[in-house]
Structure formats: structure tokens, C-alpha cells
Amino acid sequence: MAETIDGRALARAVVEQVKAGMVALDRAPGLAVILAGEDPASHVYVNGKVKLAREIGFAAEVILLPADTSEDRVLAEIARLNARDEIDGILVQLPLPAAINTLRVMAAVDPEKDVDGLHALNAGRLSQGSGGLIPCTPLGCMKIIKSLVPDLTGSHAVVIGSSNIVGKPMAALLLEEHATVTQAHVHTRDTQFICRGADIVVSAVGKPGLVRGDWIKPRAVVIDVGTTRVAKPEGGYRIVGDVAFDEARHVAGAITPVPGGVGPMTIACLMENTLTAACARAEARRLAAAA
DSSP: OOEEEEHHHHHHHHHHHHHHHHHGSSSSOOOEEEESSSSSSHHHHHHHHHHHHHHHEEEEEEEEOOOOOOHHHHHHHHHHHHTTTOOEEEEEEEEEESSSSSHHHHHHHHHGGBTTTSSHHHHHHHTTTTOOOOHHHHHHHHHHHHHOOSOTTOOEEEOOOOTTTTTHHHHHHHHHOOOTEEEETTOOSSSHHHHHTEEEEEOOOOSTBBOOOSSSSTTTEEOOOOOOEEEEESSSSEEOOOOOOHHHHTTTTTTOEEEEEEEHHHHHHHHHHHHHHHHHHHHHHHHHOOO
8 A cells, every 4th residue: 555645744844944944034035926817726726825925924915916907917017026126936826817928927027036937047947957946846746756765866757747837847857866757748649558667657637537546556656746626416626636546556655645745845845935036036135235
């Protein structure tokens, strides 16, 4: 039976490290979140992020915009936040309304304040292994994996999904740790066969039950990033992942549950990225003052 990974416990450890790191700063890190539209899930996610940020001691704020907001309005809000010295991190909650170009919005965020790690400059830094802010979910996944397998050299990792938010940066992080990475996506043939040879499987597709128990190599590490709302017969909904958990846990060596696995680590890593950005900006100010 697989070890069920407690993402909440690992997230608490990251948060404690963030609290300890704040003592080096002369002020609280500032985090601003832009939320456009009325998507219930987005509001829940943003409330959770801001609540934790404030509990830690960050100066956190939310800019709420209506669903019919224009792209120019979003870009104007980002420009204002870029110019505010007390703001260290800017997060634009996705998805944005359909009429807004997400890539254009991400490109407008100051790369040094891009705590979601989605600016092209940070993506390039990640692909080159040259630092930069890393997308929160892949960063959280990597922390989970490294807590189980400290040395990934030579491991075969399969990443299912090729999004800019999870799939591509996840593959880059695994490559940086000297794993051999196979990236599968919607057009991949024989994904089941590919997964059966993997020491590590990361699924980030959003398709409930995609990864079956017989896809998993015995003792493999399975990281389930998928989160899909599924209606319950009695009303309401429940959150399920990409992995058929009850099947996979009889084969895998360790597996993340949904919820309670990757989700808490994503939010904790947002806090870590905000602290990283705040410290880097503080050091830049110190060097500028000394010049």
C-alpha cells in the first residue's frame, strides 16, 4: 500500500521557513492579487492565498475586477502595481475572462515581482537553469518529490500535460535534477505504456481518473496535480484528481491525495516566492544605495 503524502504537513514546513526568512527584511513583504470575474473556484483560491499571506505577516491585498473588465484595465492595474515599491509580488489569478489575452497580461508583470513564475523571462531562466521565480505548483511538486527521493539522477519521470503553468516547467525542474523526462500530452500515443516504465509520474491534465492503477510501476511516486469539480448525487460537488486513487495506491510507493496533496504546497510556494522576490528587491536597493 502506497504512502499517502501529507501535502498540508509539508506546506506547514515551507511556511515556517518563510516566517524565519522574514526576519532579514526591514518590512513585511507585499503581495497583490488581481482577480477578474466571478468564478467561484477562483475566489476560493484567492481567499485561501490572501488569508495565509496575512497570517504569516505579509501585507496582502486583492484587486477585484468585474467579469466584463477590459484588457486595458487589467494592464493598467499591473502597471500601477509594478510601480509601487511596497509591492514585492504580483499574482494574476487565472483563468482570466475569455476576451483578455493571458500571455499579454503575464508579459506586463515586472519579472522581479512575477511570483507565479509565468513571465517569459522567468520561463527562460528556468529552461536554462539560471534562477528566476519558478511557477508555484511545479515548485511544490518538486519539493514533494525531493522529500521522498532526494537524488533523482537517472530516474525516469513522466509528466502528463504540457501547459505553461505546470507541465512545461515541471519537466524543466525534473531535467535540472538529472532525471530522464518524458512529456506526454493530449496527442501522445500509448501514454499508458509510457507511464508503466516511470519511477515518477506527474499528471496535470484535469481529467478525472485518467491515470489508472495498471498504468503505475510498482513503488513509483505519483503526483496528482489534477483538480476537477464533480457533482455529487446528493447535491454540491467534490474535488477529484487525474489519478484513480483507490487503484493506484495499491501499486505506487507514494501518492498525493486530492485534495490535501499538491494544493497546499502550491499556496505555500507562493509565499516562498513572495519572500524570495522581497529579499531580492531589498538586496537590489541595498546595492543601489551603496553605489
